[in-house]
Amino acid sequence: MTDFPGAPDPSAPRDGRRLRVLAAMSGGVDSAVAAARAAEAGHEVTGVHLALSANPQSFRTGARGCCTIEDSRDARRAADVIGIPFYVWDLAERFREDVVEDFVAEYAAGRTPNPCLRCNEKIKFAALLDKALALGFDAVCTGHYATVVTRDDGSRELHRASDLAKDQSYVLGVLDDRQLAHAMFPLGDTLTTKDEIRAEAERRGLAVAKKPDSHDICFIADGDTQGFLAKRLGTAEGDIVDEDGTKLGTHEGAYGFTIGQRKGLRLGVPAADGKPRYVLDISPVNNTVTVGPAGALDIAALSAIKPRWCGTPPTGPGTYTAQLRAHGSETPVAAELVGDVLEVRFDAPVRGVAPGQAIVLYDGTRVVGSATIAHTERATPAATATADPAA
Known part of the structure; x- marks a missing residue:
């Protein structure tokens, strides 16, 4: 070098x-x-x-x-x-x-x-x-x-x-x-x-x-994120359960799953309604992955930490649009900085929001700032019919 x-x-x-x-x-x-x-x-x-x-x-x-x-x-x-x-x-x-x-x-x-x-x-x-x-x-x-x-x-x-x-x-x-x-x-x-x-x-x-574009995670050469993590964190068998705690299968490490994941669950027990199940929660404490129906992924609000502002921090409540993933669409939100925590409520429920992801706020085309999602609040069943899966 x-x-x-x-x-x-x-x-x-x-x-x-x-x-x-x-x-x-x-x-x-x-x-x-x-x-x-x-x-x-x-x-x-x-x-x-x-x-x-x-x-x-x-x-x-x-x-x-x-x-x-x-x-x-x-x-x-x-x-x-x-x-x-x-x-x-x-x-x-x-x-x-x-x-x-x-x-x-x-x-x-x-x-x-x-x-x-x-x-x-x-x-x-x-x-x-x-x-x-x-x-x-x-x-x-x-x-x-x-x-x-x-x-x-x-x-x-x-x-x-x-x-x-x-x-x-x-x-x-x-x-x-x-x-x-x-x-x-x-x-x-x-x-x-x-x-x-x-x-x-x-x-x-x-x-x-x-030259082809680079893609995926640059430091995982073969694109196998689960294999990369397994080499560093080892394997640890745990349970895959439904929302009632009923065991449906096992896994080799909770780190191998993400909120909203549908493929690769390898469940031996089909859902009663025959519909696909998705990862709803990941608990590293007891190494348990919880799965359930798509509607259970709908989120009405979230709290985000470690805010970083592209300019003067906002004061008081405000209305913005938010983007939740690199190639996601915008969704209208109400947001307020309470101490060091950004509290966000969605105008309509959004789907598959995972702690650790970034939420970025926009005012028109201007980037207001970003924060790391820490907690999410599930939408009520009545609101899930209007959930935005592309946010």
Whole structure:
């Protein structure tokens, strides 16, 4: 691994437009085009690839994320074509502590974490940003699809991308004022399809133009989350029960389940009504998984902890829309910050909300902030007919 040898020349011109930008380059097409656009806009851009795996796979075969050696080479080749300096920074230990270990601990506690939000919070816009600022850079540039708007008073707001189909503001909802002030998302304010981004990359001579997108969890190369957790948490047989406590089957570890899961339950006793059953609750204390009908997944309200605000925290009750998963739809809510807890009530019940997930609040296209779901309140049976399963 190589490291950046020193800060940029402080005597470089600062005319209010030309910034010293550190472009995080994953080796994919989005981050490569973002770096190219930042350089084309006249900024002084340096590319950096984050080595997040202590034992990266040599090639992409069997790997589904963005942490392979091949990815770092793709990023370097893209930087060469753009004509910007390029370095590799080893953040594997920090990533292991702040993202991977947190992921395992959350599952062990019966919660369902989102490692992408944690990576943005702790790695890309904390560890990376802190290092960039210490070296004299003004901003960190990434290939996320979101928009930062500067208000007349100089404060920053995070908004959805112009193309809502590609919007990634949900996973950036953990960014605070300071981080937004140094964030740059060159892809967020253009109405271009992914095919057009690839076409742009090809016009620029970037070999990643046809590279497949990364997906799933980057540090689980084969996509087998349950197998990954089993290696770290071991197996522990427990019961699968219905809402009355009747044993329906067994499992090898409660961490292998998520709220709302239907497949893979392997129940030997069919439901009396013949309908599918879903995971309703996960109890790590007694290693028990509770299953039941789809209607029992409907949630009327929730409490969320560890709020992070993309601007001034809201005061008093307010009405917003909320997004509960990366590719979910918005749903109207009433929310209020009570002490350090965000209390949220849905206008209509939503389905399959799991503790550990993030809730992100929006005011129009503006991201208000996010919090981690701690507790949920089940909807009354009369309300379940209007539940929104896509929220």
